[in-house]
Amino acid sequence: MQNPFENEERRAYRDTVRRFLEAEVKPHTDDWDEAGEIPWEMHEKIGALGIFGFGIEEQYGGLGFDDCFMRAAGAEEFGRAAAGSAFAAVGGRSISIAPIQLFASEEWKQKILPEVVSGRMGSSLAITEPSGGSDVANLKTNAKRDGNHFVLNGSKTFITGGMKSDYFVVGARTSDNGLKGISLFLVPADTPGFSRTAIERKMGWWASDTATLYFDDCRVPAENMLGEEGRGFMAIMNNFNMERLGMTAQVLGMSKHCLDESVAWAQERQTFGQPLIKHQVIRHKIADMSAKIDALEAYVNQICWQANEGEMPVAEIAKSKFLGTKTLEFCASEAMQILGGAGYLRGNSVERTYREVKVMAIGGGSEEIMRDLAVREMGL
Numbered sequence: 579m580q581n582p583f584e585n586e587e588r589r590a591y592r593d594t595v596r597r598f599l600e601a602e603v604k605p606h607t608d609d610w611d612e613a614g615e616i617p618w619e620m621h622e623k624i625g626a627l628g629i630f631g632f633g634i635e636e637q638y639g640g641l642g643f644d645d646c647f648m649r650a651a652g653a654e655e656f657g658r659a660a661a662g663s664a665f666a667a668v669g670g671r672s673i674s675i676a677p678i679q680l681f682a683s684e685e686w687k688q689k690i691l692p693e694v695v696s697g698r699m700g701s702s703l704a705i706t707e708p709s710g711g712s713d714v715a716n717l718k719t720n721a722k723r724d725g726n727h728f729v730l731n732g733s734k735t736f737i738t739g740g741m742k743s744d745y746f747v748v749g750a751r752t753s754d755n756g757l758k759g760i761s762l763f764l765v766p767a768d769t770p771g772f773s774r775t776a777i778e779r780k781m782g783w784w785a786s787d788t789a790t791l792y793f794d795d796c797r798v799p800a801e802n803m804l805g806e807e808g809r810g811f812m813a814i815m816n817n818f819n820m821e822r823l824g825m826t827a828q829v830l831g832m833s834k835h836c837l838d839e840s841v842a843w844a845q846e847r848q849t850f851g852q853p854l855i856k857h858q859v860i861r862h863k864i865a866d867m868s869a870k871i872d873a874l875e876a877y878v879n880q881i882c883w884q885a886n887e888g889e890m891p892v893a894e895i896a897k898s899k900f901l902g903t904k905t906l907e908f909c910a911s912e913a914m915q916i917l918g919g920a921g922y923l924r925g926n927s928v929e930r931t932y933r934e935v936k937v938m939a940i941g942g943g944s945e946e947i948m949r950d951l952a953v954r955e956m957g958l
Contacts, residue, residue, distance in 0.1 A: 762805055
């Protein structure tokens with residue numbers, strides 16, 4: 579389906595990302611998954627594409643502009659290349675960069691942002707906790723003022739990129755006032771009192787490191803607070819919107835990959851004396867997959883247009899995310915049915931995609947949380 583919003587610049591960017599993935603990522607994805615990591619040089623190569631530079635000023639190594647269509651195109655192409663594990667391995671920094679640019683001191687921005695945006699260093703956003711998950715209002719990690727420092731105690735979990743990140747944007751409670759009692763802190767990984775352990779044996783995203791973080795009397799200077807005290811949640815709300823839009827674009831690409839692989843297999847595979855694609859039951863599966871994908875793509879385009887026009891359509895982003903993950907769930911399941919036993923083998927990109935369905939439905943805000951958020955934003 580032709581994208582009416584695609585212009586020459588956006589098309590060139592998409593083509594650049596696609597060519598890079600074909601040459602540098604797709605041939606190695608299975609090996610990286612089995613190894614449980616990607617080479618660090620890939621962080622820098624992907625950084626050179628500008629993936630992390632949207633909305634970041636040029637003086638800090640960013641692109642100096644933002645465009646939701648280009649953000650979405652990059653995420654979609656990684657999904658369509660069945661490279662979700664690699665994207666997760668490098669992408670943890672994406673949702674931590676904006677708060678650093680917006681609220682860190684000039685000294686910190688000059689020191690950190692060029693290194694993180696280029697892929698030479700890693701950073702992560704640390705919000706999720708073992709006791710709360712998506713319930714940010716009940717966040718337990720606390721930060722107590724002690725002279726010109728804050729002392730952090732608590733833990734975070736399911737932190738993407740957490741084992742390799744050099745810096746963390748950490749949400750901690752500075753008062754008991756619910757969401758209004760949360761502040762953000764910049765915590766370097768070498769801060770005394772900070773430690774981390776790896777979360778292993780995940781269902782999917784094998785090449786992406788995931789960590790639990792621990793703060794035991796972890797002292798950070800007061801100037802490491804990002805933004806105003808008690809305004810931490812507000813400071814990262816837009817981050818959540820961009821993360822969810824990116825994940826929706828990624829599941830769009832993953833769904834397209836399932837359709838591509840299904841069509842290719844059905845055209846090649848012979849059953850009962852004719853190609854599989856000549857059987858009506860298979861043709862109907864392909865039609866259903868294609869229709870759902872077209873609807874999701876139109877939704878993503880509408881949201882990107884609204885965001886570029888200056889309106890953040892929070893309800894639509896929430897709805898598109900659970901619509902997207904349900905579309906992916908359907909497409910991945912149907913692709914597995916079409917490929918049969920071949921799709922069940924490790925090393926097959928459909929099998930890898932099938933394993934990653936659930937992390938897309940949970941990460942960035944679960945389907946259930948997204949439904950609640952959508953209805954609240956609808957004023958109901």
